[in-house]
Amino acid sequence: MPHRAPGSPGPTKPEHYLTGKAITYYRPQGSADVRQLIDGGFQAFNAGRLSEACQIFSERMLAPENDTTIGLTVAGALTPAGLGGCVIELMERGLIDFIISTGANLYHDLHYALNFTLHRGSPFLDDVELYEQGIIRIYDVLFPATVLLETDSYIRDFLVRSQLSGPIPTSELHYRLGLDLLQRYPGSEEYSVVARAAKTGVPIYTSSPGDSSIGMNVAYHELMNGSTLMIDPNRDVNEICAIILAGKKNGCVILGGGSPKNFYLQGQPTLWEVYGIPKGGNDFFIQITTDQVVWGGLSGATPAEAVSWGKVNPGVLPDTVVAYCDSTIAFPLFCEYAVGSKNGRRPRKELVRKRDQLVADLLKQAKEARENAPRIDAEPAEIDRHR
Numbered sequence: 125m126p127h128r129a130p131g132s133p134g135p136t137k138p139e140h141y142l143t144g145k146a147i148t149y150y151r152p153q154g155s156a157d158v159r160q161l162i163d164g165g166f167q168a169f170n171a172g173r174l175s176e177a178c179q180i181f182s183e184r185m186l187a188p189e190n191d192t193t194i195g196l197t198v199a200g201a202l203t204p205a206g207l208g209g210c211v212i213e214l215m216e217r218g219l220i221d222f223i224i225s226t227g228a229n230l231y232h233d234l235h236y237a238l239n240f241t242l243h244r245g246s247p248f249l250d251d252v253e254l255y256e257q258g259i260i261r262i263y264d265v266l267f268p269a270t271v272l273l274e275t276d277s278y279i280r281d282f283l284v285r286s287q288l289s290g291p292i293p294t295s296e297l298h299y300r301l302g303l304d305l306l307q308r309y310p311g312s313e314e315y316s317v318v319a320r321a322a323k324t325g326v327p328i329y330t331s332s333p334g335d336s337s338i339g340m341n342v343a344y345h346e347l348m349n350g351s352t353l354m355i356d357p358n359r360d361v362n363e364i365c366a367i368i369l370a371g372k373k374n375g376c377v378i379l380g381g382g383s384p385k386n387f388y389l390q391g392q393p394t395l396w397e398v399y400g401i402p403k404g405g406n407d408f409f410i411q412i413t414t415d416q417v418v419w420g421g422l423s424g425a426t427p428a429e430a431v432s433w434g435k436v437n438p439g440v441l442p443d444t445v446v447a448y449c450d451s452t453i454a455f456p457l458f459c460e461y462a463v464g465s466k467n468g469r470r471p472r473k474e475l476v477r478k479r480d481q482l483v484a485d486l487l488k489q490a491k492e493a494r495e496n497a498p499r500i501d502a503e504p505a506e507i508d509r510h511r
């Protein structure tokens with residue numbers, strides 16, 4: 125087969141692969157029927173766990189008296205599958221305060237912002253033929269490879285226009301990207317998580333900045349344009365840690381697993397183990413995943429295992445749950461339930477504008493902790509992990 129890049133014209137027209145309906149961002153509306161199904165019909169096994177997750181989120185995490193700082197972590201190809209609308213609705217209503225996502229989900233979100241169309245298709249296609257036709261497949265989601273090329277081109281233009289330079293956290297990169305979308309594509313906040321996050325002040329982090337087409341284009345910008353822009357993961361670690369430290373209570377909704385899950389959960393060990401500030405672990409933990417505990421990896425690790433690391437408060441296991449479900453099914457149901465609950469709207473924390481202050485507070489408390497720390501040669505028993 126002659127070598128060529130996907131996206132260049134093949135021998136026949138690719139249109140017949142792209143006749144499926146456009147994938148759109150479904151926005152949950154708080155359906156009473158869905159709430160009835162989850163409360164009354166989802167009773168046992170993983171339906172029962174999902175029902176529990178809905179109740180913990182809506183009744184406990186969102187309860188005004190708890191004022192929980194909530195992190196959403198996103199792994200798996202969820203924006204290509206149209207789940208960005210759920211995230212947009214949660215941000216708009218103040219139901220999540222920050223996001224940690226794979227770069228892929230943010231990159232593919234940009235297609236929607238730029239008004240490209242991803243199509244419903246089939247997972248049972250001839251991939252060699254798709255390659256020849258310049259069609260990209262993500263399981264059963266299909267789109268022309270030109271969407272990748274044009275999205276990449278937008279990212280590179282943005283990097284040049286933004287004049288971003290030096291080390292910056294991913295929260296700043298995504299915030300600036302979102303502001304650029306809002307300015308250049310008015311209304312894109314209805315179709316893009318990145319744009320809506322900038323509008324609602326929700327910081328978005330990525331745990332593996334080099335591992336996506338956004339990171340690939342940042343690398344291009346350095347090599348080809350001599351840019352000094354680089355991602356500073358230290359700043360990400362400290363910002364997330366500072367956000368968690370400032371929370372009255374802390375809780376997470378983990379979709380899939382992967383590195384975003386740990387990037388969130390390591391916030392508590394960063395506090396007690398590294399900075400000597402024992403915050404006490406997460407108060408709430410919800411995971412929707414297909415990952416299994418038996419392989420020993422972090423993606424499948426349970427909230428109980430996280431207790432031993434000081435990631436989850438040992439006293440709160442009833443407020444933790446893992447629902448073993450496909451997030452593309454469970455998450456929209458979860459969001460319908462939350463949106464329709466009595467706590468379905470909260471004041472937004474708008475943390476993106478508070479990051480510097482929060483990191484300054486972390487620094488202050490960390491210095492105080494260091495001054496009061498037990499001597500390094502102290503017996504381990506003298507070091508109290510959980511106040």
Ligand SMILES: NC(=O)c1ccc[n+]([C@@H]2O[C@H](COP(=O)([O-])OP(=O)(O)OC[C@H]3O[C@@H](n4cnc5c(N)ncnc54)[C@H](O)[C@@H]3O)[C@@H](O)[C@H]2O)c1
Binds near residue numbers: 227332337379415
């Ligand atoms: N073009 C791009 O930019 C691009 C495309 C794809 C992946 N990537 C990168 O590759 C890395 C891996 O990405 P990834 O999305 O495969 O994540 P991942 O492999 O880190 O984690 C996904 C985890 O979530 C679980 N999961 C996946 N789909 C699920 C579902 N529908 N329901 C429940 N659980 C589910 C899986 O079991 C898996 O362990 C990331 O760093 C990403 O940015 C980049």
